[in-house]
Amino acid sequence: MSHLAVILLGAGALGAYMYWAVSGQMLDAVGQRLLDNARLLESSLDIDDIRAFGDRADSAAGERLSQRLRRAVAINPDLSGAYVVEPRSDSLRVLATSQPSAGAASSDYLTIEESELLRRGIERAVISDIRVAASERADLTALSAIGAAPQRYVVGVRLNAESLQRSLRLLRLSTLGALLFGVLLALVLSRLLAERLQRRIRSLGERCQALAAGEPLPVDQLPIGDEFDRVIADFDATAQRLREASAQREAALAALTRANATLEGRVEERTRAIEEATHQLKAEIENRLQVEALLAEAALTDGLTGLLNRRAMLEMLVQAVKASRGQGGFSVILADIDHFKRINDAHGHGVGDQVLAAAAQELEQLQGDNRHAARWGGEEFFVLLPHVGLMDACRRAEELRARIERMPTPVRGLRVTLSLGVAEIQPGEPLEDCLKRCDQALYRAKDAGRNAVVAARGNSFATIS
Ligand SMILES: Nc1nc2c(ncn2[C@@H]2O[C@H](COP(=O)(O)OP(=O)(O)OP(=O)(O)O)[C@@H](O)[C@H]2O)c(=O)[nH]1
Known part of the structure; x- marks a missing residue:
């Protein structure tokens, strides 16, 4: 209108x-x-x-x-x-x-x-x-x-x-006629032009809908004439380029998704491998720790008897000396199997070993644990008695002597005895001096005929049994 x-x-x-x-x-x-x-x-x-x-x-x-x-x-x-x-x-x-x-x-x-x-x-x-x-x-x-x-x-x-x-x-009529004719002509032309425009706008709208729905563009037999035809042709070309770009983007996206899936698979595989390796490493570390613990224990333990070795006992003694300065003293027992060489010689080293293990077992049973008993040398044993005085230590030594004497042996008729020296550390006494006194007490027991207990009281010695 x-x-x-x-x-x-x-x-x-x-x-x-x-x-x-x-x-x-x-x-x-x-x-x-x-x-x-x-x-x-x-x-x-x-x-x-x-x-x-x-x-x-x-x-x-x-x-x-x-x-x-x-x-x-x-x-x-x-x-x-x-x-x-x-x-x-x-x-x-x-x-x-x-x-x-x-x-x-x-x-x-x-x-x-x-x-x-x-x-x-x-x-x-x-x-x-x-x-x-x-x-x-x-x-x-x-x-x-x-x-x-x-x-x-x-x-x-x-x-x-x-x-x-x-x-x-006449002029007015002819002007009016020309005017009416002009209006009529303008109306007809504008109607034709409007129809032409509507047809192209409709076509453009159908193309837009098809493009939005992803359907093929309608094929119109429109000759390329005016600007609108060229706009439609440009639209078709642009839509085609858009579709090609979209297809390329989708292909690239699919390739990226595939690459991601592959990458995820590889990452999972690698993660699994790392987890496995970590697990193995943990197991190995645990194993190593166990071995180290065993080694550490073995380094402090005597292989034949299962008692502490001399080195471990010496460390314990050092600690005991430190502790004795504040919390009371300790006593020590040094025990030596009598005539062990003869046993070896008479029955062989195997029997000698069995005798050593049996004596260690007796000692352990007497002590109630193996934490304070050690194999001091070849056929020598050492007992640390924290917070135990000389008299009680002598009783413990005597008890041990009696046990060994009664101990069954691997060879019928074989009798095993033990000589023992006992000493109590004196206030301020160096460890070496205490051990020396104990050793001297042991020699006194040997001199006294073996199978005996001798206590070192200061620098004097007393035979207990
Ligand atoms: N079977 C065996 N024998 C050992 C071991 N260690 C030391 N001996 C032996 O123990 C013997 C100790 O002998 P001696 O030092 O002479 O003492 P003994 O024969 O016990 O004499 P007394 O101590 O004086 O009673 C040696 O023959 C060593 O070879 C061992 O682990 N096993």
Whole structure:
């Protein structure tokens, strides 16, 4: 509707302008033609006849003058009248007109506008206001001067108002017709153009829908003609490029997904391998720790008897000495199997080993644990008795001696005995001195005949059993 209103408005404005321009030109042309008629009539009139009739009222001259005016009007159907006037200083004297009765010529014949024009004086051909005449449906008058001043006459011709109006009506009708034709043509053309545009916009919309739905673009048999066809062709090309780019992107995405899956698989595999390796490493470390613990234990343990070895016992003694400075002392027992060489010699080292293991077992059982008993040397044993005084230590030594004496042996008839030395560390006494005293007590026991217990009381010794 809006474009229809625009067309009508534009056509109306254009028609009004055309009518105004053409009617103006037409009125100017009509006016010019009337002026030409006035001049023509003026040149065809005989000035002598005019003067003869004007000055002397020569009726024959007047008749000739009137006839000439009537003939001019008769041969030109557009003219409604013609006349000759003598402008005077105070009045206008109509000498002759184209009206049939010559005697009727008077100043009343003139219109008000003609009278005003004449009173202003005519130097050359003039015309009354043609636009006023056209709008007021009045006759149009053209005046042309004849004769020389001061006795100058004026010839006037009138154009029939009806004729002027007819021309204008014809002009209006033809303008209106042209306008209507133009509007109709514009409507038809705009309708055709709108249909053409709609068809392409519909096609573009279908293409957009197909592109959004991922379907093939519709195949139109549209020749590439105007800009819209080119827009559709460009759209198709762009859509094709978009589809190709999308396909490439999807292919790349699929390749990336596959690569990710492979990578994830490899990462999982590697993670599993690392976990396995970590597990193995942990097991190995545990194993190593166990071996180290065993080694550490083995380093402190005697392999044959399972008792502490000399080194371990010495460490314990050092600790015991430190502890003895604050929390009381300790006693030690040094025990040696009697005549062990003979056992070896008589029964072999294997039996000797069995005797050593059996004696160690007795010692362990007596102690209740193996933490404070050690194999001190070949056939020597050592017992540490923390917080135990000399007397109690002697009793423990005696108990051990008696056990060994009763101990069953691997060889029938074989008797094993033990000699023992006992000592208690004295306040502030170095460990070496204490051990030395204990050793001396052991030798005393050997000297006393073996299978005996001797206690070292300070630097003196006492045989216990
Ligand atoms: N079977 C065996 N014999 C050992 C071991 N260690 C030391 N001997 C032996 O023990 C013997 C110790 O002999 P001696 O030092 O002479 O002492 P003994 O024969 O016991 O004499 P007395 O101590 O004076 O009673 C040596 O013959 C060593 O070879 C061992 O681990 N196994």
